[in-house]
Amino acid sequence: MILTESLSKRFPRVTALDRLTLDIGSGVTGLVGANGAGKSTLIKILLGLAPASGGRAEVLGLDVGTEGPAIRARVGYMPEHDCLPPDVSATEFVVHMARMSGLPPTAARERTADTLRHVGLYEERYRPMGGYSTGMKQRVKLAQALVHDPDLVLLDEPTNGLDPAGRDDMLDLIRRIHSDFGISVLVTSHLLGELERTCDHVVVIDGGALLRSSSTTDFTRSTATLAVEVTDSDEHPDGIGALREALEARGVRTEDGGAGLPGAGRILLLTADGDATYDLIRDTVAGLGLGLVRMEQRRHHISEVFRHDDR
Numbered sequence: 597m598i599l600t601e602s603l604s605k606r607f608p609r610v611t612a613l614d615r616l617t618l619d620i621g622s623g624v625t626g627l628v629g630a631n632g633a634g635k636s637t638l639i640k641i642l643l644g645l646a647p648a649s650g651g652r653a654e655v656l657g658l659d660v661g662t663e664g665p666a667i668r669a670r671v672g673y674m675p676e677h678d679c680l681p682p683d684v685s686a687t688e689f690v691v692h693m694a695r696m697s698g699l700p701p702t703a704a705r706e707r708t709a710d711t712l713r714h715v716g717l718y719e720e721r722y723r724p725m726g727g728y729s730t731g732m733k734q735r736v737k738l739a740q741a742l743v744h745d746p747d748l749v750l751l752d753e754p755t756n757g758l759d760p761a762g763r764d765d766m767l768d769l770i771r772r773i774h775s776d777f778g779i780s781v782l783v784t785s786h787l788l789g790e791l792e793r794t795c796d797h798v799v800v801i802d803g804g805a806l807l808r809s810s811s812t813t814d815f816t817r818s819t820a821t822l823a824v825e826v827t828d829s830d831e832h833p834d835g836i837g838a839l840r841e842a843l844e845a846r847g848v849r850t851e852d853g854g855a856g857l858p859g860a861g862r863i864l865l866l867t868a869d870g871d872a873t874y875d876l877i878r879d880t881v882a883g884l885g886l887g888l889v890r891m892e893q894r895r896h897h898i899s900e901v902f903r904h905d906d907r
């Protein structure tokens with residue numbers, strides 16, 4: 597769906613994209629990065645709205661440098677910022693956008709009604725948008741991105757400004773864009789956690805460069821964490837401390853997981869690296885003469901993976 601090769605964008609004082617190479621397939625893909633990481637810049641280049649300074653990119657097999665109009669005919673775009681005329685109704689606006697995309701008048705009206713219903717706007721769609729809540733405005737922006745039945749939509753921070761319930765509704769809608777209509781989605785966010793349940797694939801950029809690109813399940817599976825709890829002994833009154841020291845001496849990075857359940861001891865967290873890690877823990881605990889209370893796998897959340905990477 598999207599291919600970039602060493603794509604760069606330099607502004608006079610900042611490099612917004614730094615030799616970014618990506619290969620994004622169909623489905624729902626999250627593009628994650630802090631504010632200023634280069635997400636919006638990438639989207640504008642992919643739409644053919646801004647030129648790259650170096651490298652190349654293709655969307656749906658079309659070159660972004662020369663085939664912008666053809667790309668925009670088949671791709672929907674939901675911009676980040678509020679861009680809706682306040683004195684126009686959602687229906688008028690989305691019909692207008694559908695007509696701009698080349699739909700004839702009747703088809704534009706029908707598609708508008710269907711799309712606004714799909715995003716959850718009903719009677720309100722005839723009222724001027726100036727009186728809309730942020731959630732309603734985001735829905736209109738999403739509807740205008742979908743109205744011409746694109747193959748791919750690029751959604752720039754669609755959950756921005758929404759409360760938790762509104763954010764959940766928007767994420768459900770995004771998921772359904774793909775499951776109900778087969779439209780692929782690239783969605784940006786600076787909130788890692790929210791992409792975990794929405795996206796099949798996650799791409800992370802930082803300072804315009806690629807930090808990581810993998811399927812959501814790989815992301816969480818590859819960083820499975822083991823939680824270990826042991827008993828203390830006369831020789832080692834701080835059992836978990838002794839285990840931690842012994843494992844660190846063997847090159848295993850560990851983390852204090854704090855107290856377990858009330859009445860239970862402290863927990864040690866470490867990254868599992870296949871069966872060898874289990875064997876090493878078992879042998880180390882036995883060697884120290886401690887009792888193994890539990891050793892269990894915890895699934896990481898994406899946001900924790902990043903806290904990990906940041907250190």
Ligand SMILES: Nc1ncnc2c1ncn2[C@@H]1O[C@H](COP(=O)(O)OP(=O)(O)OP(=O)(O)O)[C@@H](O)[C@H]1O
Pocket residue numbers: 607608610611612629630631632633634635636637638676753
């Ligand atoms: N037209 C421009 N002129 C100069 N610098 C720009 C321009 N557009 C973006 N930048 C800079 O490029 C960097 C990347 O910006 P971009 O908007 O792509 O980031 P982002 O990840 O989308 O962040 P945000 O979510 O805050 O929009 C930032 O440092 C920004 O200040």
